[in-house]
Amino acid sequence: MEKKIPLRMCIVCRNMYGKNLLTRIVKKSDGSVILDLTGKTEGRGAYVCKGNECIAKCRKGKLLNKQLHTDIPQEIYDKLDK
């Protein structure tokens, strides 16, 4: 049987990927922003794929700030690199 993999869009390159190839960043209801490693945190989420180019572009253009309409701490961008 074929298993359907839910696809999500990278906010940088706008390609669709399975969740294992993406990092999810969530703005929680209290306004704090975290790197969601479980994929289960409630809140407004954005996905960035693990391609080095996308991570660099995301950091340079502060794309997460735009996507989540909030200030993203620098450490979130730093963590994307890992």
Ligand SMILES: [Zn+2]
């Ligand atoms: Zn991407």
